[in-house]
Amino acid sequence: MGKFVNQKKQNKDDWFNSVVKNAILFLKSSIEHLESSPRNSVIDLYTAIELLFKARLMKEHWSLIITRPEEAKITSFENGDFHSVYLEQSEKRLKNICGEKFKKEAMDNFKAIGEHRNQIVHFAHTGFGEKKNVVILEHWASWYYLYDLLSSQWAETFDDYRKHFEELNKRIYRNNEFLKVKYDAIKNKIDIEKNKGNEVVSCPSCQLNSAVIKKVNYWGKDFECLVCDVKDEIPMEIKDSIPCNHCNKQVSYFLLPDEKCNHCQNTISEEYALSEYTKLYRIDYVDEGEEEDDDDLACCYPIGHCHNCESETPSVVVINGIEVCVFCRVQGWRIMLCERCDEYVTGDRDKIVYFACHLCEDDARREFDAQMAEFEAEMET
Numbered sequence: 001m002g003k004f005v006n007q008k009k010q011n012k013d014d015w016f017n018s019v020v021k022n023a024i025l026f027l028k029s030s031i032e033h034l035e036s037s038p039r040n041s042v043i044d045l046y047t048a049i050e051l052l053f054k055a056r057l058m059k060e061h062w063s064l065i066i067t068r069p070e071e072a073k074i075t076s077f078e079n080g081d082f083h084s085v086y087l088e089q090s091e092k093r094l095k096n097i098c099g100e101k102f103k104k105e106a107m108d109n110f111k112a113i114g115e116h117r118n119q120i121v122h123f124a125h126t127g128f129g130e131k132k133n134v135v136i137l138e139h140w141a142s143w144y145y146l147y148d149l150l151s152s153q154w155a156e157t158f159d160d161y162r163k164h165f166e167e168l169n170k171r172i173y174r175n176n177e178f179l180k181v182k183y184d185a186i187k188n189k190i191d192i193e194k195n196k197g198n199e200v201v202s203c204p205s206c207q208l209n210s211a212v213i214k215k216v217n218y219w220g221k222d223f224e225c226l227v228c229d230v231k232d233e234i235p236m237e238i239k240d241s242i243p244c245n246h247c248n249k250q251v252s253y254f255l256l257p258d259e260k261c262n263h264c265q266n267t268i269s270e271e272y273a274l275s276e277y278t279k280l281y282r283i284d285y286v287d288e289g290e291e292e293d294d295d296d297l298a299c300c301y302p303i304g305h306c307h308n309c310e311s312e313t314p315s316v317v318v319i320n321g322i323e324v325c326v327f328c329r330v331q332g333w334r335i336m337l338c339e340r341c342d343e344y345v346t347g348d349r350d351k352i353v354y355f356a357c358h359l360c361e362d363d364a365r366r367e368f369d370a371q372m373a374e375f376e377a378e379m380e381t
Helices: 012-032 038-060 074-078 087-096 104-122 132-153 159-175 177-185 187-195 270-283 294-300 349-354 361-380
Strands: 211-216 220-225 231-235 316-319 322-325 336-338 343-345
Touching: 012 038, 012 159, 038 087, 038 104, 038 132, 087 104, 104 132, 132 159, 132 177, 132 231, 177 187, 270 316, 336 349
Parallel strands: none
Antiparallel strands: 211 220, 220 231, 316 322, 336 343
């Protein structure tokens, strides 16, 4: 930190909130200047991305955003007197220390935006005028990946600012005129893909019918959009229906945008939907005319605790061979037994097998710390 800058002393929470608010203002400016000043828009967008990665690190521990955490001092941190990490360092620490995983396409896009930003700020972006459209597309894809991160993987970390990000998401979709122009320009290319027999669907990012399906998995489809260049996954549609508890008509609950019955418009509760899909999940196990013990059913067809929404109620069932959480609708994570706490859960397999699941990891860390303290005490005697 330069000696000419005096920062207001703030605690850890104050600094976190200041960093997030700063990132939001940069995102707002980036969206507003996307068409009129792509240079400024790129600078602002990359700055916001870097700030949000730092904020996520701060939430884990304040010292992680300092370039040399082994030299970290809380007093210096509270006064803003430190050098902070860059994006690649943040990514590495979040992976190695926090166990985070990021989509390669997302990180490649963020780093590409960073290269544009560095050329503009530190030297010169030669041919920037000719590449303006490319930059706009990368900006669009960056926002898609960033918003996906903020609204899913990092939803809990940034929950207080959810409405701010939702509003920014609405604003960026107002700037889609360039995407429509590109769609018209490459319509022949899209038609060629269709004529080859390749499936083309509506892109979750730009909403245009330009996403080519590259691979089909049991839990979803990998796609690449020919317009906005986003590469991601579309979850498989779960069409199995349940009876509405109000009008008794069949509804495909997972296809409802707002949990309201498309027949009577009454809200179907998550708890009721879970109960009904649990019946569907287990129905094939019970022979007609026979009754099975609930414990036997639970053993053969366990309902898993969801690591994504962390509901206290087990909410992950299997429908059409796809594991899906009835509460948060995340799908594709295998239900497995955590041998440490003897609960059925979803989550990172290696972490569950070799350490703990999301239900018992706090206890596991406390036990680990207690064992280390006991061992260190033995060393001193």
